[in-house]
Amino acid sequence: MLSFIDNLFVNLCVLISLIFIYMQVREKLEIEKKPSVLSTLIEGAAGGVLGILLMHFSIQVTADTIVDLRFVPVMLLVIFIGIPPAIISSLVVIAGRFLFGINISAVAAAVLMLALIAGFIVIHKSSKKSSAEVNSYKTGLLMIVYSNLVFSIIITYLITDFDTLKNLIPSYWLISLMGGLTAIFFVEYIRKTQFLLMKYESESTTDFLTGLNNVRQFDSVWNTLINNATEKDERLSLLMIDIDHFKKVNDTYGHPIGDKVLAELGKILTHASRSFDIVSRNGGEEFSVILPDCPQQQAVELAERIREKVEAHEFRISSTESIHITISVGVATYPETVPDTAEIFVSADDCLYKAKRTGRNRVCAC
Template sequence: MFRDFVINSGMLIAFLSICYQIFRNTGLNPQLPIGLKIKMGLIFGIMGMVLVEFSVKLTNHLIVDLRILPILIACLYGGFIPGIIASFAIAVFRIIRFGFSDTAFAASISTFILPLLTYPLFRKQKQLWKKWVYGSIIFEFIISLNYAVFIDGMKNKILIITLFCSVSSLIAFLIYYYIRYLEAYTFAFRRYQQESKKDFLTGLNNARQFDAIYNNIIEKSKTDKRQISLLFLDIDFFKKVNDTYGHEDGDIVLKTLGDLLIHNCRDIDIVSRNGGEEFSVILPDCTSDLALEIAERLRKKVENTSFILSNGVIIKITISIGISSYPDKISNIDILKEKADEALYSAKRAGRNRVVPAK
C-alpha cells in the first residue's frame, strides 16, 4: 500500500507542476476570474480522477487513495467554486469507475461535502499553513469515518486509518512546501515578465516595450495609411534636480511626471519612459494639429504642477517636447522617430520649456 501511495504522490507532484505552468501568468488565488476558477476546478478534478484510477483496492467496493489532496488544494488556492467543481467531478468518476454501492455512495457524498465544511473555516483563517493543517485534519477525519464504517475488523480499521492519515499528512506537508516553491517560481516569472516590459520606477513602458509597440504601429500605419504622431520629451535641467536634492528626490520627480503624463493623454496614447529623464508618447490616429494641442497641454500642466519632494520641499520643473506627425508633416514614416528627436533638441536649443514640431 505504501508503494501505491508513493506513486500517487509522484503523480500529484507532476500534475501540480503542469498546473502551475498553465496558470503561471496569474498564479492560483481566489481572485481569479470565474472562467479561470472553473478551469482550475476541472483540472484538479481530473487530477483527483487519476488518483482514484490508481487507488489501492481494499475490497470489491472500498478503495484508498489521495483524492482529498487535489480537493484541498483547489479549496485553499482557488476558493469554493474550484473546490466544489473538483469534488463533484471526482465523486461522479468514483461511482462511474467502480460502480454504485453503499461505500461508493458514502465516499462520493463525503468528497462532495468537504468544500462545504471547510469553506467557512478558510474564510476566517488568514494564515495559509493553518488552513493546510485544519483542512487536512477535517478531510482525513471525514474519510476515516468512512473507513471505520465499511472496513471489517477493528485491527484492520486501525491499521488502514492510521496508515492513511500518516501518509496523507506526510504528503500534504511535502506538497505544501512544494507549492510554496512553485508559487515563488511563478511569482518571479511574472515579475520578470512585467519588468521586461515596464519601467521599474514609473510603471510606464520601458524602452524595449516602446520599440516593440512603436514598430508594430508603424507597420500597421504603412498598411492602413493611418495618421500617427510621436512626442519626445525631456525634463529641463534634470541634472540640477539630482545634484541639488539627490537621486531619491529625482526619482520622485520622474514618477510624478509619469503619472501626470498618463492622466493627461488620451486613453489610446502609449506613454513610455525611454531612459533617464526622457519620455515619449505615441499618438495613434492623431493629426499634427491635435498632437500640438496635446503637447502644449502637457507642457503647461507640468509647468503649473508643484512637485513635492520627500522632505516636503516643493519645486517646479519644465519639459521640452519635440513632435513629428505622419503623413501631414513627415511623408516618410521610417524617419518619424528621428524627426521627433531632432525637434526635441531644437526645443532645447531654443530655450527649453517649449514645444517644437518637426518640419
C-alpha cells in the first residue's frame, strides 16, 4: 500500500506543479480576454495535455492498467472555467490514453472519463440550481466522491486480484480526495492572488472616483510622450482643465453630489477627446488631456468643444433636479508655443489660471 501512496503522491506533486505553471502562463497570455471560441479551445486543450502528462507519471497496476489523477484537470475546468472546455479536455484525455496502448484498460478508461464528465456536469448544474454562488469545495468534494465510486467499479472489473484491490482502492480514495481538494484550494488561492494583484496594479494607476488615469499614471505617460515628441520631432499639446466654483457645488449639495459631478465630467472628457488622447484626473477638480501629435489650433478647437459640451450638459443631482457647471481650460503646445518640453506643463497651467482670472468658462492658449 505504501508504494501506491508514494506513486500517487508523486502524481499529486506533478499535478500541483503543472497547475501553477499553467495559471501563470494563462495570466500572462490573458486567455480569458481572447475570443470565447479560442479561449475555450485553449483551456480545453491545456486541461487535456495536463491529463496526458499526469498519465506519464501514473502507477502501473497491471501490464495494461495505469492509475493517476487525470480526472482533476477536467473537474477544475467544470468548476472554474466552464463545461465546453471541460468536454474538450476529457476528449483529449481519452485520445491520449490510447497512446499508451489500445486494450481493454484503455477502453475502460474512456468509459470512465465519459461517465465522469457527464456526472461532473450534472453535479455542477445541480450546485448552481441550489445556490446562486457555487461553493467550489462542496461541489469539488461531490465530484471527487463520484469519481472515486465510478473508478472503484471500473477498476474492480479490470483487476480481479483482491490483494491488489484492497491496497489500491483505499490508497486511490485517500490521494484523490487530498489531491482534488488541494488542487481546488490551489486554484482558488492563485485566482484570488492574481485578482488582488490586478486590483492593486489598477488602483496604483487609476483614479478611484472617475476611472481615469491618476496623477501617478499621468506623470508616467507624460514623460514617455515628451521623450517621443523630442525624438520624433512631433507636436505635443496639453489641456489643463479646472471646474469653475466647484467648492460651491460641494458646499451647496454635499460631497457625494460633488463626487458624482466629477465622475460625470470624466465621462464627458473621455467621449469628447480623441480615442488615443490620454485623459487624467490630476487631483481635486483638476483634469488634464494629453494630445499626442496635435497642433496648437486643433488643440484649441478640441478644448473649446469640451468646454461647450460641459456647459451644455445637465448634471443630474436627483430624479427631479439637475445643475450646470462650467470649466476653464489652459492649452500649451510643443514646439509651437513652448520650445522647451520641460515648460509645457507650467505653460498650460499658467494659461488655465489666466482663463480663471479673465472670467472663467473659457479657453486660454499660450
